[in-house]
Amino acid sequence: MEIQLKLYGSSKLLSENELLKLELPENSNVEQLRNSLKKLISEKHSQSNLGELSKTAAFFSENDEVIDDNYRLKNKELVSIIPPIGGG
Amino acid sequence: MSLHAALVKVEDEKISSEKAKNFISSEENGAESIFTGKVRNENSGKKVTAVTYDAHDQAVIKSFKSICNSAKNKFDKNAKIFLEHAKGYVPVGEISILIAVGSGHRDEAFKICRYILEEVKHQSPIWKKEHYVDGKEEWLPGHSLRPKKNIK
Numbered sequence: 001m002e003i004q005l006k007l008y009g010s011s012k013l014l015s016e017n018e019l020l021k022l023e024l025p026e027n028s029n030v031e032q033l034r035n036s037l038k039k040l041i042s043e044k045h046s047q048s049n050l051g052e053l054s055k056t057a058a059f060f061s062e063n064d065e066v067i068d069d070n071y072r073l074k075n076k077e078l079v080s081i082i083p084p085i086g087g088g
Numbered sequence: 089m090s091l092h093a094a095l096v097k098v099e100d101e102k103i104s105s106e107k108a109k110n111f112i113s114s115e116e117n118g119a120e121s122i123f124t125g126k127v128r129n130e131n132s133g134k135k136v137t138a139v140t141y142d143a144h145d146q147a148v149i150k151s152f153k154s155i156c157n158s159a160k161n162k163f164d165k166n167a168k169i170f171l172e173h174a175k176g177y178v179p180v181g182e183i184s185i186l187i188a189v190g191s192g193h194r195d196e197a198f199k200i201c202r203y204i205l206e207e208v209k210h211q212s213p214i215w216k217k218e219h220y221v222d223g224k225e226e227w228l229p230g231h232s233l234r235p236k237k238n239i240k
Contacts, residue, residue, distance in 0.1 A: 008142055008143075008144055008213065008215060009142050009215030009217075009227055009230075010215065010227035012142070012227075013227070049226075049227070055234075055239050055240070056232040056234060056239060057232075057234065058232065058233035058234045060144070060147060060213075064144070064146050064147045064150060066233065068238075069238065080144060080147075082144065082213050082233055083215065083227075083230070084229060084230035084231055084232040084233075085209075085210075085211075085212065085213050085214055085215060085230045085231055085232075085233060086209065086214070086215065086216055086228055086229070086230030086231060087141065087143070087173055087184075087185070087208055087209060087212050087214025087215070087216070088125055088173075088184065088185050088205060088208055088209045088214075
């Protein structure tokens, strides 16, 4: 299955595009998305400061609600990655 | 209307303290408190030229409204509140956030202003990328919205 990750803040270092497509095993949940992200960062972005991102990020559904690690993702679902925040 | 909350795309317009003052102005106010946050020219020993603010627009507006309503319920139901935050490239010296509060008394006006600022920093999905004199840039660390007990 494939999900589309909408990038915000430091996660924009993962791609030049606003959306990052990720291939995940069928019936994956958010925990598996974190694992996939961890692998991607260690393989392709090890020089960046994104080492902790797969642990510290939250994820929002299309309804802008936080989704927890047990949330079952749907094929082609659009999910926002929310790295640690700091406005003001 | 007693509440205005917005993200301002700085390429299109600037945050205006005059607009804020006009919005909160009322003969019922005994106190008006205005906080402006600006981009500073230094952070952790690095010389800063500008900050780019990124934001999850819909979630930010939702959080702004929730924070402001919570402040009203906590301190003064009749307070008038104006809250704007910049989105985009903001050079040193320009406004990144403006909070203006009109209230019956000074204590409530100060408290609401402070409460909103701290809650925005902890709840609103906004990110800062600093730009430095040497041409480098860096996304700043922040506060995770993931529950601490789940971060191992």
